[in-house]
Amino acid sequence: MRILLVEDDALLGDALQVGLRQSGYAVDWMKDGVTAEQALTTEPYTAVVLDLGLPRLSGLELLKHLRSRNTHKGAPSSKHTPVLILTARDTVDDRIKGLDAGADDYLVKPFDMGELTARLRALIRRASGSASPELQTEAGVTLDPAAHRVLYHDKPVELSAKEFAVLHALMLNAGKVMSRAQLEEQLYAWGEEVESNAVEVHIHHLRRKLFPELIETIRGVGYLLPRGKGA
Amino acid sequence: MLQRASLKRRLLELVLAAIALIWLGTAAFTYHDAREEFDELLDAHLAQAAALLVVQTSHELDEIETEHTAMPHKYSPRIAFQVWEGGKILRIHSSNAPSQHLAKREEGFSDSIIDNQGWRVYSSWDGSGEYLIQVAERADVREELARTIARNLLQPVLISLPLLAILLWVAVARGLHPLVKLTREVEQREPDNLAPLNAGAAPREVVPLIERLNRLFIRIAASMQRERRFTADAAHELRTPVAAIKAQAQVAQAAFSKEERMHALDNAILGCDRATHLIEQLLTLSRLDTLEGGVAEPCLLKDVASEVIASLAPVALEKGVRLELLADDEAFLRCNPELLRVLLRNLLDNSIKHTATGTSVQVKISREAGVISMSVSDDGPGIPEQELKKVSERFYRPLGTQASGSGLGLSIVKRIAEVHNASLQIGAARNGRGLRVTVLFKQQRKMAGTDGGESSMFPTQSTD
Numbered sequence: 001m002r003i004l005l006v007e008d009d010a011l012l013g014d015a016l017q018v019g020l021r022q023s024g025y026a027v028d029w030m031k032d033g034v035t036a037e038q039a040l041t042t043e044p045y046t047a048v049v050l051d052l053g054l055p056r057l058s059g060l061e062l063l064k065h066l067r068s069r070n071t072h073k074g075a076p077s078s079k080h081t082p083v084l085i086l087t088a089r090d091t092v093d094d095r096i097k098g099l100d101a102g103a104d105d106y107l108v109k110p111f112d113m114g115e116l117t118a119r120l121r122a123l124i125r126r127a128s129g130s131a132s133p134e135l136q137t138e139a140g141v142t143l144d145p146a147a148h149r150v151l152y153h154d155k156p157v158e159l160s161a162k163e164f165a166v167l168h169a170l171m172l173n174a175g176k177v178m179s180r181a182q183l184e185e186q187l188y189a190w191g192e193e194v195e196s197n198a199v200e201v202h203i204h205h206l207r208r209k210l211f212p213e214l215i216e217t218i219r220g221v222g223y224l225l226p227r228g229k230g231a
Numbered sequence: 232m233l234q235r236a237s238l239k240r241r242l243l244e245l246v247l248a249a250i251a252l253i254w255l256g257t258a259a260f261t262y263h264d265a266r267e268e269f270d271e272l273l274d275a276h277l278a279q280a281a282a283l284l285v286v287q288t289s290h291e292l293d294e295i296e297t298e299h300t301a302m303p304h305k306y307s308p309r310i311a312f313q314v315w316e317g318g319k320i321l322r323i324h325s326s327n328a329p330s331q332h333l334a335k336r337e338e339g340f341s342d343s344i345i346d347n348q349g350w351r352v353y354s355s356w357d358g359s360g361e362y363l364i365q366v367a368e369r370a371d372v373r374e375e376l377a378r379t380i381a382r383n384l385l386q387p388v389l390i391s392l393p394l395l396a397i398l399l400w401v402a403v404a405r406g407l408h409p410l411v412k413l414t415r416e417v418e419q420r421e422p423d424n425l426a427p428l429n430a431g432a433a434p435r436e437v438v439p440l441i442e443r444l445n446r447l448f449i450r451i452a453a454s455m456q457r458e459r460r461f462t463a464d465a466a467h468e469l470r471t472p473v474a475a476i477k478a479q480a481q482v483a484q485a486a487f488s489k490e491e492r493m494h495a496l497d498n499a500i501l502g503c504d505r506a507t508h509l510i511e512q513l514l515t516l517s518r519l520d521t522l523e524g525g526v527a528e529p530c531l532l533k534d535v536a537s538e539v540i541a542s543l544a545p546v547a548l549e550k551g552v553r554l555e556l557l558a559d560d561e562a563f564l565r566c567n568p569e570l571l572r573v574l575l576r577n578l579l580d581n582s583i584k585h586t587a588t589g590t591s592v593q594v595k596i597s598r599e600a601g602v603i604s605m606s607v608s609d610d611g612p613g614i615p616e617q618e619l620k621k622v623s624e625r626f627y628r629p630l631g632t633q634a635s636g637s638g639l640g641l642s643i644v645k646r647i648a649e650v651h652n653a654s655l656q657i658g659a660a661r662n663g664r665g666l667r668v669t670v671l672f673k674q675q676r677k678m679a680g681t682d683g684g685e686s687s688m689f690p691t692q693s694t695d
Contacts, residue, residue, distance in 0.1 A: 009471050009472075009475060011472070011475035011476075011479065011498050011501060011502045011505065012471060012472075012474050012475035012478060014475075014479070014498055015475055015478030015479040015481075015482050015495065015498065016478060018482045018491065018494075018495060019478055019481065019482045019485070022482065022485045022486070022487065086474075088467040088468075088470040088471055088474075089467060108470075109470040109471055109473070109474035110470060110473040110474035110476075110477045110478075111474060111477070111478075112477070112481070113477075113478055113481040113482065113485070114481070
């Protein structure tokens, strides 16, 4: 789960970055509209947290560019990435403008970190096409993004934030093969050191803590969390 | 409560007084004129009567036996005559005539009082000088006539004045209607309705008033607009620091490690400091917005500068920035020293914040051709040319400013400069690098007359 945070205020940006990390997200923090737009063309983000009053390119402009951009070959499709805007302007008119520009949700400053992460979870869930907050596999694994909790046959399983993130990504994309690079992108923000075999280690731990057949390795391609057999 | 004069009443009183005055004047003139005319006429009648008597006396006196004659007319008792033989023996007289002489024996008109009765007398000798004929008319006849004339002159005035007053009242009320209408229109307005008044059908005299009012409305609207925008901006500007504080506090609550918690708490405190600074700057600005005058205190700029530099030295030291002061010893200025300190503190704050560690920030106070200038230069990143115009706008923060300011510093500087009738120059410091803000104090008129005598007028203040 990799989030793009666009916020020009040093203290608020810092708090958001740390706070989102605490919730298990990898966070890239951009301080102006132009660098944020560049980041969006090169990296796949699960969601964007966007401040509106940005230098160089305003949040609204950035949002409009993002929504109108044609998906071209090779570039990750960010046209439909869920965007949550943060705004100091709280008039209905401002909110309408934000939503019309393509925002999926908005929060007025000052906001509650709990509410921010809850709304992000909802956005990500909706974007992945699932309306239920909990993700389940046929094999009896239940993942609750809000509670940051995984149950296996109704018994809680202790997972690290990164393990949780890998499992979450695989469950959201159940039935699809995810490459190692794709998983790494979900796990690490820019500038974060990626251990060479980190994904393998997390997968290994997940198999050990849950059960070995949970995740299948497609050699040379990536990993797959099979959709329930016969389902 | 003050009893206000009514315009309507005042107009009415003035017009009525004027009419009454002219009427009375005309009446007095007419009365006087009429009186003169009938005096002459009556005198002529007296003379005529005397002449007739003279003629009659010389011819028929012997045949007249009665001592006195009958009264043929209601006015007869008021007219009397005497015929004196040789001027001494009363031969004939009217029944109402007294027995003594009506007047002296000289010929001509005279006035006399006999038994408290005023008489107008005409004396005449007959041709032979044998008889003295005196014809008299009671003076009260004339008084009565005069009274009648006066009454006839004044009566219509007394009757018509109240009538006129009523008509005038209506006329004045109608004349003042546009004013009343205007008053009602202003009265019925909502306090925030500052739309211009319609001068459409207003008379010429009222139009300037409406125009002035409309101009005032425009000014008030502009100032209200400014105030509203400022309040809205201020509220929004405070949201971000408060959001940061709250987010940092919640991050601290959820922190996994002690380091993470301490980092967040430190940041929360930093956020509080920043919000406090923003509030202080906002208050300064709003106080400045309502400030009027108060810049008359003479002070030495060098003193102001060294005081501010001393107070900021610890901050500069901490950042490894040198503060330098190059000041003219004679740069006296009529100013508000408290405000100038705020101005300089803001400029120095900015420069210390943005200049690189190990560089210096320079304050220069100079006096050239009577113009006093104070500049602050730094070695920081400066401001791109295209953004220079915007820097003194409220809440503007140049891009890439890591240190988070209130965005109000230069607005405050600009406003204080305005209060001191000074202008601001913002540009690159040296070789196109850094930032220099110069405050140019225009020649102060009050000071111009004392040029050269400054030191005697303002004894050098202690510089410690």
